[in-house]
Amino acid sequence: MKKAVIRNNEELDYSGTEAMNTICSNLIFSGHQIKKIVTTSCTAGEGKSFLTLQMVQNLARRGNRVILVDADLRRSYLIRRYSIETEGEWRGLAHYLAGYDELSDVIYETDVPNVHFIPTGRDVANPVQLIDSPLFAQMLESLARSYDYVLIDAPPVGLVIDAAEIAKYCDGAVFTIEYNKTRRRDVIDGKKQLEQAGCPVLGCILNKVTFETISAKKYYNKSYYSHYNSEYYRREGGHGKNASASSSKGR
Numbered sequence: 001m002k003k004a005v006i007r008n009n010e011e012l013d014y015s016g017t018e019a020m021n022t023i024c025s026n027l028i029f030s031g032h033q034i035k036k037i038v039t040t041s042c043t044a045g046e047g048k049s050f051l052t053l054q055m056v057q058n059l060a061r062r063g064n065r066v067i068l069v070d071a072d073l074r075r076s077y078l079i080r081r082y083s084i085e086t087e088g089e090w091r092g093l094a095h096y097l098a099g100y101d102e103l104s105d106v107i108y109e110t111d112v113p114n115v116h117f118i119p120t121g122r123d124v125a126n127p128v129q130l131i132d133s134p135l136f137a138q139m140l141e142s143l144a145r146s147y148d149y150v151l152i153d154a155p156p157v158g159l160v161i162d163a164a165e166i167a168k169y170c171d172g173a174v175f176t177i178e179y180n181k182t183r184r185r186d187v188i189d190g191k192k193q194l195e196q197a198g199c200p201v202l203g204c205i206l207n208k209v210t211f212e213t214i215s216a217k218k219y220y221n222k223s224y225y226s227h228y229n230s231e232y233y234r235r236e237g238g239h240g241k242n243a244s245a246s247s248s249k250g251r
């Protein structure tokens with residue numbers, strides 16, 4: 001198997017690490033049938049790809065075999081931000097879906113133990129036709145048989161239809177929301193779009209939060225995470241199952 005190296009891998013601080021531990025524990029508690037998980041956000045810059053990579057590594061450290069699929073075929077953020085270098089000729093998801101390569105040809109073993117990676121391969125102007133092909137669904141089913149978790153980093157659901165198309169073939173979705181920036185209406189619309197695709201929203205990650213910010217706005221009482229999940233999602237009739245994360249890094 002070909003190798004890939006993540007050059008600009010980042011580490012969370014203490015509070016971010018504890019929040020990520022909570023998030024990944026909740027994913028595991030969702031059940032063994034939840035294996036194919038799409039991650040998305042409303043808009044660009046909310047930290048989705050950063051948090052997806054953190055989830056992949058956290059799950060892998062627990063002994064799970066995890067594969068990360070970069071499905072942002074229009075313009076991959078993962079490749080640019082983390083300077084991922086691959087062995088041999090650059091091949092990926094676009095090549096497989098177009099019928100140029102076998103699935104085994106586009107899977108890379110990374111320098112992170114228990115983590116494999118499928119890059120985009122190349123940018124595609126209109127990837128929906130590729131994503132909606134039988135090959136994409138077959139790929140996810142095949143990966144789910146070989147790995148404990150398949151995490152798919154999708155484009156923002158509020159910008160292009162790609163995430164909803166990907167969600168059709170997934171067991172659940174994780175939503176990244178940037179604190180004090182993402183509009184409530186956009187979150188509601190994005191959640192509905194994913195659920196209309198038949199993909200339940202497992203929970204959200206509230207990103208780019210500092211404890212100083214929470215304290216200043218008097219949100220941090222006995223349990224901020226509990227307050228956010230129960231109150232926010234109860235008002236909107238959503239799932240509200242998973243915890244929020246605080247991080248100052250990432251897209």
